[in-house]
Amino acid sequence: MKQIVYIGTMNQAKIKAVEAVFSEGYEVRCCDAPSGVSGQPYSDEETRTGAVNRAKYSVKELDASFGIGLEGGIMQIESRMYLCNWGALVTNDGKVFEAAGARVPLPESVEKMLDGNLELGEVMDIWTNEKGIRHREGAIGIFTNGLVSRAEMFEHITKMLYGQMIIE
Ligand SMILES: O=P(O)(O)OP(=O)(O)OP(=O)(O)OC[C@H]1O[C@@H](n2cnc3c(O)ncnc32)[C@H](O)[C@@H]1O
Numbered sequence: 307m308k309q310i311v312y313i314g315t316m317n318q319a320k321i322k323a324v325e326a327v328f329s330e331g332y333e334v335r336c337c338d339a340p341s342g343v344s345g346q347p348y349s350d351e352e353t354r355t356g357a358v359n360r361a362k363y364s365v366k367e368l369d370a371s372f373g374i375g376l377e378g379g380i381m382q383i384e385s386r387m388y389l390c391n392w393g394a395l396v397t398n399d400g401k402v403f404e405a406a407g408a409r410v411p412l413p414e415s416v417e418k419m420l421d422g423n424l425e426l427g428e429v430m431d432i433w434t435n436e437k438g439i440r441h442r443e444g445a446i447g448i449f450t451n452g453l454v455s456r457a458e459m460f461e462h463i464t465k466m467l468y469g470q471m472i473i474e
């Protein structure tokens with residue numbers, strides 16, 4: 307019998323990442339899990355909390371073996387803003403695993419557009435004059451010249467979560 311993994315999002319890049327790691331022996335389903343933090347988290351702490359909240363919500367879905375939450379955010383070091391990424395996996399017997407992913411600096415022009423009203427996903431669409439960047443290559447893809455996509459970055463985080471779970 308396949309184990310059922312719930313990912314707390316409808317975001318295509320995140321779903322793709324989880325499906326890549328949980329391919330054989332697992333069934334990946336998604337649910338619209340609230341992050342419980344702002345739509346645009348502004349620190350590592352807030353981004354991590356969002357990931358954990360989504361995972362805790364997702365594992366409560368019927369038949370879930372575990373729930374996964376992946377969250378993107380922004381954080382500041384000295385005067386620079388960075389894109390940051392967190393993930394959490396919660397098992398149906400209450401174990402919580404966490405992992406953080408890549409950080410890349412955001413250009414000043416992007417930073418200036420993040421005035422508190424717009425989320426990074428919206429800013430990225432304006433900046434690139436495209437639609438739905440957050441579901442595809444993401445900001446990380448844009449700022450790495452396509453070498454690391456949002457799905458690939460979240461796949462790395464998901465692997466770190468899975469690895470921690472299986473050695474437990
Ligand atoms: O539907 P959900 O799961 O919420 O997916 P999301 O794309 O909104 O992603 P997050 O909530 O995790 O990220 C918070 C905000 O930051 C944006 N964001 C974070 N990382 C990004 C990236 O690599 N590329 C584009 N937008 C990004 C994102 O679109 C949101 O506006």
Ligand SMILES: [Mg+2]
Pocket residue numbers: 345
């Ligand atoms: Mg969001």
